[in-house]
Amino acid sequence: MSQHVRRVSVLRREAVTVTVPLALTALLAAAGPASAGTVGGSGAGDPYFPLAGNGGYDVAHYDLTLRYDPGSRHLAGRAVLTARATQRLTRFDLDLNGLKVTGLTVDHRKADHRRDGQELVVTPRRALHKGQWFRVTVTYGGTPKPVTDPDGSLDGWIPTDDGAFVAGEPQGAMTWFPANNHPTDKASYDFTLTVPKGKTAVANGVLLDERTAHGRTTFRWRQSEPMAAYLATATVGTFRTTRYTTRDGIQVFDAVDPREAEAAAPVLKQLPSVLEWESKLFGPYPFRAAGSIVDRAPNVGYALETQTRPVYDSAPDLSTLVHESAHQWFGDSVSLTSWKDIWLNEGFAVYAEWLYSEQHGGDSAQKTFDALYARPASDAVWAFPPGDPGSGANIFGAPVYSRGAMTLHALRTAVGDRVFFRILRAWATEHRGGHGTSAQFVRLAQRLSGKNLDDLFHTWLYTAGKPNKP
Numbered sequence: 526m527s528q529h530v531r532r533v534s535v536l537r538r539e540a541v542t543v544t545v546p547l548a549l550t551a552l553l554a555a556a557g558p559a560s561a562g563t564v565g566g567s568g569a570g571d572p573y574f575p576l577a578g579n580g581g582y583d584v585a586h587y588d589l590t591l592r593y594d595p596g597s598r599h600l601a602g603r604a605v606l607t608a609r610a611t612q613r614l615t616r617f618d619l620d621l622n623g624l625k626v627t628g629l630t631v632d633h634r635k636a637d638h639r640r641d642g643q644e645l646v647v648t649p650r651r652a653l654h655k656g657q658w659f660r661v662t663v664t665y666g667g668t669p670k671p672v673t674d675p676d677g678s679l680d681g682w683i684p685t686d687d688g689a690f691v692a693g694e695p696q697g698a699m700t701w702f703p704a705n706n707h708p709t710d711k712a713s714y715d716f717t718l719t720v721p722k723g724k725t726a727v728a729n730g731v732l733l734d735e736r737t738a739h740g741r742t743t744f745r746w747r748q749s750e751p752m753a754a755y756l757a758t759a760t761v762g763t764f765r766t767t768r769y770t771t772r773d774g775i776q777v778f779d780a781v782d783p784r785e786a787e788a789a790a791p792v793l794k795q796l797p798s799v800l801e802w803e804s805k806l807f808g809p810y811p812f813r814a815a816g817s818i819v820d821r822a823p824n825v826g827y828a829l830e831t832q833t834r835p836v837y838d839s840a841p842d843l844s845t846l847v848h849e850s851a852h853q854w855f856g857d858s859v860s861l862t863s864w865k866d867i868w869l870n871e872g873f874a875v876y877a878e879w880l881y882s883e884q885h886g887g888d889s890a891q892k893t894f895d896a897l898y899a900r901p902a903s904d905a906v907w908a909f910p911p912g913d914p915g916s917g918a919n920i921f922g923a924p925v926y927s928r929g930a931m932t933l934h935a936l937r938t939a940v941g942d943r944v945f946f947r948i949l950r951a952w953a954t955e956h957r958g959g960h961g962t963s964a965q966f967v968r969l970a971q972r973l974s975g976k977n978l979d980d981l982f983h984t985w986l987y988t989a990g991k992p993n994k995p
Contacts, residue, residue, distance in 0.1 A: 526694055526852075526871065526921065527828045527845045565617030567644050569707035573864045573917040574695060576643055578707025579618040582653075584608045586712050587754075589702050592719040593726070593761055595688045600624070601666040604702050608661065614653040619645040620699035620706040621665070622672060622681075628664040636661075645703055663703045672696050675918035683825055687782075688724060688761030690822040692829040692836050695864060695920070698754035708861045709960060711751035718759055719743045725764040727780045729757060729832050731814045732768075748832065750812050751958050753860050756832040760818050771797045771815075773804070778816040778834065788840035789819045795843060799850050802884075803877065806946065807851075807953045811858035817846075830874075832857045844878045851877035859956040866963045867920045868911040868986070872929020873949075879930060894934045897927055902991040912963055912986030932985040935995045939981055940974040948973050 565581025568574075588605040602624070622643045629638045631649035638647050645663070653659055669682035669689075674696065681697025683690045691701065698704045718726035722740050730748030737743075748757075764780035771777060777796065781789050796817065804810050818836040825838040828845055830852030837845070855877075856870035879890040900906055905922070911929040914920050937945040948970050952961065955969070967982050984992045 526830060527841075527848050563613050563615065565612070565614050567618045567641075567646075569705075569709055571707060571864055573914075573920065574707075577620065577696060578710060579620065579644075579705050581612050581614045581617050582608045582610050582659075582705070583710055584705045584712045586714070587702070587704070587757075588715045588717075589759070590717040591701075591726075591759055593689065593759075594721065595684075595724065595761060596721075598668050598684055598689075599666065600669050600682070600701065602664070602702060604661075604663045604665070606661045606663075606703070606705075608659055608705075610653040610655055610657045610659065613655050614649075616646065616648045617653075619647065619661070619663070619703040621645040621663075621703040622699040623670055624665045624667040624701075626663060626665045628662075630662045632659050633662075643699055661703075665703070669701045672700060675916065676921055678826060678921075679824065683822060685762060685820060685822050687763045688720075688820075689759075690762075690820050690825055690836065690838065691758045691760045692825070692827075692831060693755040693757060694829055695755055695917070698757060701759065702754075702757075704754040706754045708753040708755065708864075711753050711860060711958075711960075713750070714746075714748040714752060714757060716746040716748075716759060717743060718746070718761075720761050723763065724761055725766060725780055726759060726761045727764070727778070727818050727834065728759050729814075729834060730812075731776055732778055748814075750832075750858075752832045752857070756830070756857055758818070758831040758834070758836055760820060760836055762820055764818075767793075771800065773801065773810065775800065775810060775812075776814045778814065779819075780817070781819040782821045784821050785819045785840040789817075789837075792841055792843050792846050793817055793819070796846065796850070799843075799847055799881075802881070803847075803851055803854065806877075806880065806949065807854045808950050808957075811853060811953075811957055815850075815853075817841075830856055844881070847878050847881045848874045854953045858958060859953060860960050862960045862962045864917065864920055865913060866961075867914070868925050868929035868932070869961060869963060869966065871921075871926045872911060872933060875926045875930035876933045879934070890934055890937070894931055897931060898994055907991040910987045910989055912982075928985070932982070935981055935985050936970060936978070938995050939978065940970070940976060944974045 568576045569578025571577050584606050586607040590603040592601040629636050634650050636649045671679040671681040671683045674680045681700030698706045716728040720726045722742050726744045728746035730746050734745040767779040769777050812833045814833040816834040822838040828837040830849045835849035851874040855873035879893050883889045906927045911924045971978050
């Protein structure tokens with residue numbers, strides 16, 4: 526996500542085991558109703574968003590079928606989740622906010638369900654065994670509404686004058702589909718999106734099919750590589766679309782609001798060269814598809830690195846394109862384990878901007894670093910340490926972005942260019958399609974450099990106030 530365009534405020538059940546006699550346990554399991562055993566947690570344990578995600582299962586695939594009418598703003602949905610139980614489950618949760626559930630089955634059998642805030646609590650007819658694959662089908666509908674993040678910005682399904690701007694970081698996926706809504710649970714996706722003829726519905730991955738009948742157009746998209754729920758999109762609007770394949774075989778799909786087309790064109794035409802440049806630094810592009818969604822959404826105030834196809838609230842500048850493209854490696858392919866470590870996303874994407882400037886005739890990264898360091902100790906960039914922002918309200922603050930990038934530059938200064946770029950490439954390669962933590966990045970940097978870097982990372986990531994210059 527691009528910090529410089531995001532609105533920021535003045536500065537975004539534990540498992541329960543029921544103990545019963547062994548014979549009674551066997552009897553209850555044989556009887557079928559999920560009345561004994563373990564309950565999946567109502568959160569994934571994230572310190573900043575305790576109800577985000579759920580415990581007890583991992584989703585492997587989402588199959589989302591949506592029908593949206595921009596005039597009435599009504600969304601009708603059917604979500605099929607293919608998942609595996611990671612413990613014995615008599616009950617589990619899904620994240621779904623605001624929409625009405627009209628039907629729910631587990632493995633084609635009706636299941637009891639109830640709402641508890643953003644939690645959709647599901648009780649299958651029979652307990653699910655540890656390791657068991659199962660399928661949850663949820664039909665639902667209503668008028669999706671965005672959530673307001675701790676920093677005051679909107680997140681999720683955000684209505685526009687011609688459709689919807691759909692950007693889910695960090696909480697918004699649950700505003701339009703039931704999900705295990707935490708970055709630690711990544712899955713593949715299929716989208717079938719139906720909108721009135723003349724509108725375009727753009728999701729992640731590769732466009733498989735587009736058909737118009739009876740005044741409506743249906744778009745089928747497939748995101749094969751694993752993706753966190755917050756990176757999914759189903760943006761709807763009046764768009765001009767462009768499709769082409771880069772010389773590296775990446776399938777590009779751009780969708781641009783006609784009102785933004787003139788301003789966006791010179792920037793979007795540079796996407797192939799930006800991806801090629803980033804691939805040389807960070808390793809091969811991690812997905813088979815790329816592109817951009819350029820909407821006109823004046824009430825949003827940010828761009829987001831939705832996987833394979835970032836969504837922009839207006840025509841982006843080149844630095845923003847570089848930033849959101851870098852996120853395809855840092856944030857999308859290599860995902861967070863905890864929102865506390867978001868500097869691994871944003872600090873890396875900002876530093877990509879610095880590197881692009883340095884290598885394309887602009888300011889050097891050192892000059893950018895020096896200008897930031899010259900700011901007084903009272904400046905917002907020193908407000909909190911980027912490795913521990915302290916709350917969800919701070920995860921999109923200046924320290925995460927700018928001081929996060931400064932941390933990387935301090936590392937580069939300490940280990941030299943050759944080792945530094947090996948570290949960046951190894952991070953993207955070794956965690957490709959998976960997750961990472963700050964501690965893992967520190968260990969990687971120390972292993973490849975052969976240096977003890979504890980003091981450097983402690984100073985730049987975890988020490989309050991303005992650090993001493995390296």
